[in-house]
Amino acid sequence: MKIAIGCDHGGFQLKEEVKKHLSQKGIEFEDFGTYSEESCDYPDIAACVGEKVVAKEFELGILICGTGIGIGIAANKIPGVRAALCSDTFSAHATRQHNNANILTMGQRVVGPGLALDIVDTFLNSSFEGDRHQRRIDKISAIENKYKK
Numbered sequence: 001m002k003i004a005i006g007c008d009h010g011g012f013q014l015k016e017e018v019k020k021h022l023s024q025k026g027i028e029f030e031d032f033g034t035y036s037e038e039s040c041d042y043p044d045i046a047a048c049v050g051e052k053v054v055a056k057e058f059e060l061g062i063l064i065c066g067t068g069i070g071i072g073i074a075a076n077k078i079p080g081v082r083a084a085l086c087s088d089t090f091s092a093h094a095t096r097q098h099n100n101a102n103i104l105t106m107g108q109r110v111v112g113p114g115l116a117l118d119i120v121d122t123f124l125n126s127s128f129e130g131d132r133h134q135r136r137i138d139k140i141s142a143i144e145n146k147y148k149k
């Protein structure tokens, strides 16, 4: 499994924790920035990671900002991205099973590092259940197609 990871300045410290954790588990990843706590704009990173995931260069993505909200809103503008903000492990599990979420977003100012790493593990170890959930994902794609220019 190959993971694309990114953050803005508000998520930098947690991204470093997540990277350390993935390395310890032997999970391959690529870091698309940002690379310091200097202020930057989360849509730039969201677009970069989102595009890589939709292009199937990476199986899943992880995006972190201060709240996890802005970076997720931006990523979800890319057709094919299903970014889910998770601050608990139940949601991380459910969003893979039901929504086939392909990007996990988290807020560094919301979750502590211990919980965040449990959320990452849960997200990466859960899988899509298909069936009736696929029908609903297809309807999400239909909405995307309807508004595509």
Ligand code: RB5
Residues within 6 Å of the ligand: 008, 009, 010, 011, 042, 065, 066, 067, 068, 069, 070, 071
């Ligand atoms: C940056 O200050 C902050 O706005 C950003 O990290 C994020 O929380 C936005 O949703």
